[in-house]
Amino acid sequence: xxxxxxVQQWNTFARVWHLYDATWQNPFESAQRIMKYxxxxxxxxxxxxxxxxxxxxxxxxxxxxxxxxxxxxxVYFHHTGYPGGATWTLAWELHDKDPTMIMKKAVYNVxxxxxxxxxxxxxxxxxxxxxxxxKIKQNITNQIRQLRPVPxxxxxxxxxxxxxxxKVMDWPKNYILR
Amino acid sequence: MILGALKLWQRYTxxxxxxxxxxxxxxxxxxKMIKEIHESQEGNVRIFQGVNILSPRExxxxxxxxxxxxxxxxxxxxxxxxxxxxxxxxxxxxxGCMLPRxxxxxxxxxxKRMSKMVAMAQKAGLMPNIAPPKSKMDPxxxxxxxxxxxxxxxxxxxxxxxITSGKKGASTQM
Ligand SMILES: [Zn+2]
Numbered sequence: 001x002x003x004x005x006x007v008q009q010w011n012t013f014a015r016v017w018h019l020y021d022a023t024w025q026n027p028f029e030s031a032q033r034i035m036k037y038x039x040x041x042x043x044x045x046x047x048x049x050x051x052x053x054x055x056x057x058x059x060x061x062x063x064x065x066x067x068x069x070x071x072x073x074x075v076y077f078h079h080t081g082y083p084g085g086a087t088w089t090l091a092w093e094l095h096d097k098d099p100t101m102i103m104k105k106a107v108y109n110v111x112x113x114x115x116x117x118x119x120x121x122x123x124x125x126x127x128x129x130x131x132x133x134x135k136i137k138q139n140i141t142n143q144i145r146q147l148r149p150v151p152x153x154x155x156x157x158x159x160x161x162x163x164x165x166x167k168v169m170d171w172p173k174n175y176i177l178r
Numbered sequence: 179m180i181l182g183a184l185k186l187w188q189r190y191t192x193x194x195x196x197x198x199x200x201x202x203x204x205x206x207x208x209x210k211m212i213k214e215i216h217e218s219q220e221g222n223v224r225i226f227q228g229v230n231i232l233s234p235r236e237x238x239x240x241x242x243x244x245x246x247x248x249x250x251x252x253x254x255x256x257x258x259x260x261x262x263x264x265x266x267x268x269x270x271x272x273x274g275c276m277l278p279r280x281x282x283x284x285x286x287x288x289x290k291r292m293s294k295m296v297a298m299a300q301k302a303g304l305m306p307n308i309a310p311p312k313s314k315m316d317p318x319x320x321x322x323x324x325x326x327x328x329x330x331x332x333x334x335x336x337x338x339x340x341i342t343s344g345k346k347g348a349s350t351q352m
Contacts, residue, residue: 163238
């Protein structure tokens with residue numbers, strides 16, 4: 001084996017660390033994409049029996065966005081196993097308790113329920129804000145593209161930018177401004 | 179940048195280049211004056227004054243060719259999303275109320291679309307600075323589920339079912 005082939009072999013089977021910024025992203029749409037990186041489905045060498053999945057570091061999971069009234073309509077069910085041990089938690093209540101849990105459960109639920117699932121989940125690292133430990137940060141070499149554009153708030157624009165933006169409406173004559 | 183806003187900006191710049199005439203604030207014919215109420219205190223007397231001013235929007239107004247003869251949004255062919263806060267905020271009063279149709283000059287359909295999208299943008303906390311003075315400006319300080327990020331789907335806004343839709347096809351086409 002030549003030196004080139006040997007390095008190519010290492011690079012092929014090395015684990016890559018991907019970064020994903022979950023700000024204003026739907027966790028359930030994002031989970032579909034993150035799952036592909038975790039399982040290694042994006043690689044040409046993919047086979048369910050070879051261990052070629054990558055690591056994904058999800059940051060800002062506290063800033064995820066849900067569609068419409070989903071924050072108070074989506075329910076998470078848990079049963080302790082004892083009689084009367086069932087609980088139903090709304091998405092916003094769960095997010096209050098743990099801002100990483102909705103993202104984690106979303107990724108867990110898009111994967112097939114086989115013996116590999118727990119080990120694949122160990123390669124997912126979720127942080128509620130952008131405060132990532134240095135030990136994990138130094139591994140990251142790639143970033144996964146966000147699915148939807150992050151909206152900009154009106155008060156984040158400079159005042160002259162708002163004032164000079166093209167106007168589609170002018171007030172009628174003698175309109176009292178307020 | 180948001181798509182609708184970008185398209186509007188392109189339209190604006192290409193129009194102003196095509197005409198090659200710098201927009202000016204001096205009008206020989208009647209200028210469109212609007213009124214502003216000034217409040218001042220002199221000893222025991224509080225004075226309210228109505229002052230005529232030139233509209234600050236005049237130089238930035240987009241010229242529309244009224245080919246479809248509907249309203250500015252329709253004739254520009256803009257696909258406005260609820261995240262285009264720079265466009266939506268033009269239809270608002272300073273306290274965040276939607277202006278009526280006689281002021282905005284929109285057609286019935288677009289007026290409904292715009293007011294729905296204004297509500298979406300306000301629920302998503304994208305226009306916290308245009309709000310009643312007592313409101314919590316920061317969306318993060320809101321109550322329970324309202325403090326979390328939410329986005330909306332514009333396709334849920336239904337078209338206005340016009341009374342004249344049977345006679346005029348133009349309003350339903352859009
Ligand atoms: Zn119209």
